[in-house]
Amino acid sequence: MNYRAGGVNEMVMTTILLKLIEEKRYGISLDDAISKWFPTFPHSQQITLRMLGNSNSGYVDFLDIKEIVDAKDFYTKDWDPLVLAEAAVSQPILFEPGTQYDYSHTNFSILGDILEKITKKNLHQLVDEYISKPLNLKNTQDSTSSQIPVPALHSYVTIDGVFQDATNFSPTWGGTSGIMVSNLTDLGTWMNAFGNGKLLSPESYQELIKTIPSKNPSIRFALGFAVSNSWFFQNPGINGYKSVAAYFKPKNISLVITTTDGITSNPDTHYAQLIFPKIVQILTPEYPVFTSK
Secondary structure (H helix, E strand, O other), rough: OEEOOOHHHHHHHHHHHHHHHHOOOOOOOOOHHHOOOOOOOOOOOOHHHHHHHHHHHHOOHHHOHHHHHHHOOOOOOOOOHHHHHHHHHHHOOOOOOOOOOOOOOHHHHHHHHHHHHOOOOOOOHHHHHHHHHHHHHOOEEEOOOOOOOOOOOOOEEOOOEEEEEOOOOOOHHHHHHHEEEEEEHHHHHHHHHHHHHHOOOHHHHHHHHOOEEEEOOOOOOOOEEEEOOEEEEEOEEEEEEEEEEEHHHHHHHEEEEEOOOOOOOOOOOHHHHHHHHHHHHHHHOEEEEOOOO
8 A cells, every 4th residue: 555655755765866866967976065056045156066965054953843734724724845944944053053963844945945946857757757657666656646556555544633634634734754655565665775875876885874973872874864773764653654664784684664543542652663673673683773853
């Protein structure tokens, strides 16, 4: 069944970025300042493409802005990722760019827009060209539509005490991070290709997996994903879907977990994230994984 894969799109976007750099025709590098595309953004001359991927730009997460998350049409509105990003960069910066880590959807919405500006193509086209077609992923696409292709795994959320079907809620409140649709088979294939650097040159792969410290000493952050004890992973949550997509290179293991909330579920609990370390304990007991943010 198809479902909203959410933040897996962040590692997809950083892979596409590295592919564009490899092609050389666009004349870009990871250390280009984003002022090249957003000259009016605060600190844009200091913040680089690499910082967006590492989530250490210092820009506030737009999902921490009360006016956005309290909007009555939050789950139904067709949000423009650039408008969300502009709202975030208008807030005071959290720290000097590049000096700390603080996960922010803002970084990836800016990155998604830059990828479109560079190529003059939308993310749907870029994912199809650089990811889905090369890997023969028949059920993976970037789509801002609220409709998930059938057969769809239904998801549920409780809002204001009402338990309801969230399958066709808008994904756009997550910016470009939330718009990927896929299924377990495709994501397993993707994680294996991603973890092995199948789509990248050896040099680009090394750039992809370079890490910086996060707030948790047991977790480091690379270009669009977390690393814990040799496990690469993303742990998205969107519209009642809570997932983990992971890869363990020493044993060439791909692992994808997806859960949906039930009527008695705690909406603040990421159930796939609870399951993940328990499966890891079985698969690689000598390499326990840490997932708390």
